[in-house]
Amino acid sequence: MFDLQPSLRAVMSGDPDFRAVLWEVGGLEKSAVDPAQWLAPEEAIEMGTLRGEKRRREWLAARVALKGLLLADGVVSAPATAIVRKDVAGAPRLVVYEPDTGRYEVRGCSISHSGVYVLCAYAPGRRGRVGVDIERRTWRMLYLRRKYANRADKLIAPPDSIGAGTLVWSLKESLSKLIGTGMGCGFPKLVCSETGPGRCEMFDPDGVAHRGRYEWLDRYAITAVADPPEAAAAAPVPPRKRSLLERLARKRRLKRLRRERAAREDEPAGAPEGAPAGEWCNREESNLHASRH
Ligand SMILES: CC(C)(COP(=O)(O)OP(=O)(O)OC[C@H]1O[C@@H](n2cnc3c(N)ncnc32)[C@H](O)[C@@H]1OP(=O)(O)O)[C@@H](O)C(=O)NCCC(=O)NCCS
Numbered sequence: 133m134f135d136l137q138p139s140l141r142a143v144m145s146g147d148p149d150f151r152a153v154l155w156e157v158g159g160l161e162k163s164a165v166d167p168a169q170w171l172a173p174e175e176a177i178e179m180g181t182l183r184g185e186k187r188r189r190e191w192l193a194a195r196v197a198l199k200g201l202l203l204a205d206g207v208v209s210a211p212a213t214a215i216v217r218k219d220v221a222g223a224p225r226l227v228v229y230e231p232d233t234g235r236y237e238v239r240g241c242s243i244s245h246s247g248v249y250v251l252c253a254y255a256p257g258r259r260g261r262v263g264v265d266i267e268r269r270t271w272r273m274l275y276l277r278r279k280y281a282n283r284a285d286k287l288i289a290p291p292d293s294i295g296a297g298t299l300v301w302s303l304k305e306s307l308s309k310l311i312g313t314g315m316g317c318g319f320p321k322l323v324c325s326e327t328g329p330g331r332c333e334m335f336d337p338d339g340v341a342h343r344g345r346y347e348w349l350d351r352y353a354i355t356a357v358a359d360p361p362e363a364a365a366a367a368p369v370p371p372r373k374r375s376l377l378e379r380l381a382r383k384r385r386l387k388r389l390r391r392e393r394a395a396r397e398d399e400p401a402g403a404p405e406g407a408p409a410g411e412w413c414n415r416e417e418s419n420l421h422a423s424r425h
Contacts, residue, residue, distance in 0.1 A: 139163070140200050143251070144345045149358035150240075150262040151205060152253035154349070155197035157190050157245075170196050172215040190245040198241060198252035202228070205256075216241065223312035226254050240359075242309050246352065253356055262358045263309030265302045269351045273297025280304055280319035288326045298353045300324050303344045306357040307334045310342060 139162070141154045159165075171179065175195065182188045199211035208214045208228055215227040226241040240261035241254040251266040271294055280301050290296040304319045311317055323335040324344065332344035334357050346355045374382070 140197060140204070143349075143354050144347055144356050147345065147356075147358070149257065149260055149343065149361065150253045150255050150264075150356055151201060152251065152262075152264060152354075152356055153197055153201045154249055154251050154266070154354065155193060155200070156248050157193040157250060158248060160189060160193050160196065165192070165196055167192060170199055170211045172212045174217070175215060178218075190250055194243045194245060194250040194252050197250050198226075198243065198254065201252065202226075202254065207254075207256075216243070219312065221312055221316075222314065223309065240310075242306070242356075244305075244309075249349075249352065251354060255358065260359055261310045262356060263306040263311070264354075264356045265305040265309065266349075267298050267302035267305070267353045267355070269294055269298045269353070273301055276301070278320075282320050282323050284323045284325065286325045288329065295353075299346055299355070302353040302355040303332060303334060303346060303357065306344065306355045307336060307342060310357050310359070311336055 139155065139159050143152050143154050144150075145152075167176065167179065170192075179188060179191060182191055195216055196211075198216065199208070199214050202208045202214050203211060210231075213229055213231060215229075216224045217227050218224050224241050224243055226239040227236060228239060229236045237258065239254055239256070239258065241252070242262050242264040244251045244265045246266040246268050249266055251264050253262045253264045255262045273294055274297060277297065281297075285300050287296055287299065291299075301319070303324045304322045305315070307322050307324075308314050308317050308319070317337055321337040324332055325335075326332045330346050332346070334342045334344040336342065341360060342357050343360055344355065344357045346353060348354070
């Protein structure tokens with residue numbers, strides 16, 4: 133597999149609550165990316181449903197960039213063992229699993245595309261959430277003000293009004309992704325208040341504060357919003373207690389999966405080319421695990 137690291141550009145670095153990278157979609161061709169090496173089977177199926185070459189390229193570039201970051205950070209050792217899975221509203225979550233032990237972890241992640249760039253981030257903490265956005269400066273922000281601005285929005289040294297509008301919009305879009313609603317939450321209900329250069333306090337519709345950051349890359353605003361440290365560090369919610377029937381059914385399913393895995397490991401060949409070890413036998417376990425979160 134090629135070395136992706138040199139072409140990934142770390143952005144808003146040094147933050148304990150999220151890690152973010154920027155990549156150019158053109159990197160796919162330059163690095164001759166083979167989707168089979170980077171995608172888990174369920175992701176390959178999702179990619180097959182996407183319409184249009186441009187959409188497929190930016191979708192794939194985002195996954196490759198995110199997994200490249202996870203590889204560089206040592207979170208996974210093979211890209212297909214990190215799965216970007218969406219909830220019903222379209223919000224992505226990262227499922228990281230260890231094929232050897234069958235253990236899973238779900239982490240917050242976020243994706244954005246604009247022009248030639250893709251921006252991705254994940255939250256290293258178990259309960260952390262993150263939302264990111266990359267937004268090109270556009271004069272349309274002047275005319276859209278009513279659709280996103282709140283009287284309480286404040287920037288310390290606002291650039292020109294197009295730049296200020298682009299920043300505020302982008303920070304609110306990042307927050308809406310962290311919440312998981314997207315624009316449906318109503319941007320005017322969100323408040324953005326800059327507390328130091330490039331650092332903001334972001335309030336969601338319930339008035340809960342989150343931490344926002346931004347940077348400029350030429351004409352692009354790059355923003356991220358993460359949970360405040362105390363929320364991310366909060367004690368994990370104990371798993372829901374399963375009924376006896378659920379426990380029995382689960383035990384049976386896991387027993388069957390283990391039997392199948394053992395049988396497959398005895399087979400000398402037959403795994404699909406490029407698939408990481410244990411990937412196929414763990415899909416159902418993956419679904420089981422994710423349904424607990
Ligand atoms: C989420 C949303 C703000 C993204 O805005 P955008 O400018 O189109 O696109 P971006 O490139 O910045 O972000 C796209 C990424 O957002 C993520 N996303 C989609 N829905 C999301 C949600 N509800 N919460 C968090 N993230 C979401 C996806 O990962 C997507 O990338 P992918 O398709 O490669 O997986 C917007 O699509 C939205 O509000 N969607 C939900 C409601 C909706 O569909 N409304 C229709 C218009 S009102």
